[in-house]
Amino acid sequence: MSTVPGNELLTEVEVPNRAGARSGAVGKAIDTVIRSLVPVLLALVAGGVLLLILGHNPFAFYSSVWEHGAQNKAWQESAKRMAPLLLIAVGLIVAFRANIWNLGYNGQFLLSAAIISGLAPSLVNDLPLGLAFLILFLVAGAVGAIWTIVPALLKAFYETNEIITTLMMSFIGVGLAQILIKGPFQDPSVNIAQTKVLELDKMLPHIPGTKVHVGVLVALAAAVVVYLAISRTSFGLKIDVLGANPRAARHVGIGVKQLIITSFFISGALIGAAAAADILGVWGYIRANWNPAYGDTVIPFVFLARLNPLVVIPFIAFFAVLSTGGTLATQEVGLPTDFLLVLVALILLFMTVIEFLGRRRSLGQSYLTTGLKDALRPPGSKKKAPPTEVEEKPREVVR
């Protein structure tokens, strides 16, 4: 456990929140695990109670989820589901760390998905496959990034609330995607509003020995790269400073406007790449009115992972199992798959409650960046109820 003395700002942003009451690495690890896992467990229990009320056996349901999501070869489906979820999660992490609420993920995702599905059929035939995939991923990233441009500029220059603007752009993006699917990208040979289906051998190749496409590796690589960028580069330091305190960021000479726009772009690009991974790896086409809303379900896990791109991986893996297994399990018992949304919402609610109790008891780390936490306090309330001694302790660097 190394503590970095000296530059308070630097150490502060390395680990935005630490209020550990227990001492030692083991105790701290236990705290973190408790804080991260208890909300999930509570949500599963509450979801089970809800199932009982609806007249289903929760144990049978959850074991069915496990059976369809992880056992035998089902884990491969879950692994495939991880690719878009993880890329979106990492994209959200970049934005959230900079204290930017990019809630326009659905529009960014679907618009990229529509454009990729439209371009892919001709590109994979005209170009060498590898090059085509590279171009498609870049296009997807560019589309996602471009879709954040209006909220980014408004936020950077006029400080317009990005929650509202990204949400609005999201609705517009979803609509535009439908227009594209029904219009220029419509497959003329079918009557259903959908794009041309990619042939199986023109989709992303599988990892040898499995049926999991390589998009999952792209997602894992993105998580590692973003982790390194956040923890080892000046860019990561800058967005953490921005997230912690925009005024301080301006004060130390960070170009806040460019940084807001850059963070928005990276976030949008990763979410766009998620669409490419999902379309090229799993579906091969897109149908009108298809909206998996992956982003909505990813949010709680991003927070539970404390905005850490590596820690989020196991959470996403967990949710991928819950999601693939849950979809089949809900269909089996005749529930709408939206039951999974309830579970996700319960995780979010329990997370905030545990967070509250944790703040009371100084359990482990908080899930919010200092900036977000400060934004939620009355102005100037740096020294809050939990003793100041915690605030003034030198922060540790967790790698």
Added chain:
Amino acid sequence: MTNLFHQDVLTALISGGVIAGIPLLLAACGESISERSGVLNLGLEGMMIIGAYTGFVAAYYLHSTWLGFLGGAGGGVLACTVMIVLCVWLGLDQIVVGIAITLAGEGITSVLQGAQFGTTYPRLGATPTTSIPLLHKIPVIGPGLFEQNLLVYLGIIFAVFLTWFFRSTSVGLNLRAAGEKPEALDAAGVSVAATRSWAVLSTGALAGLGGGFLAIVGAGVFTPFMTQGQGYMAIVICMLGRGKPIWVALASLLFGISLSITTALQLAGIEISTDLINMLPFIAVMVALVLFGRRSYLPPALALPYIRGAR
């Protein structure tokens, strides 16, 4: 019938616009109450969809439009108690809890609807309307504005009432103080938590009522996800109206018209992509935000939990 300015088309446009605008008006007025008291209520969408469900169920089983409205308001109140406890009393993150309420609302109503009705979507009959004597006979605007459900008039009256309430009552002043400078309100001996709780409670009731109106009068049926982002639109309308209820009401009706324009265009025989039409309100919001909303006024203490003695 390809003339857009044909009488029937305009009548349908205004009438549909009012019906589509009232849920927005109620929810946006509700949001302005809670925003003025310093609580950013992102769960509005969830409260609306829960209100739509409970309102529909009440109207369906009790065979009464008004009990349906009551049920809708009740559902909204139920949903917002979560927000009151977690955000106002415990001071937790309003954005995260808001998102959670929206997700939970969408999920639970879909699950309950599935458990109750399976894949069928029973319809409610037409709802009673109240005609205002003489005025409803005015061509074009008469049927749209003066021959509507009683709640339409009540909603518009409520917006006027809210203006007076904010400006001229001591409770309204307390409410604004809770959003502007909660410390001052506390020092004056008024509980910030209680003020904000009542504000969020009325937001929930209004959003639920709006959702109920949407399901009972607007659609006559409950379908999962039927609010389709209207809660978020209401939040934007509230921002654009800068918390002034009259402007909020006018903006709601304008957005209502852009929501109902599809039907009017179909009447006019104009073929246009419904996707494009559905995007219009959001494009309108973005344009309005770019042009007017850049310096939109928000209460300084918005989204900040109040902790006594914290500095």
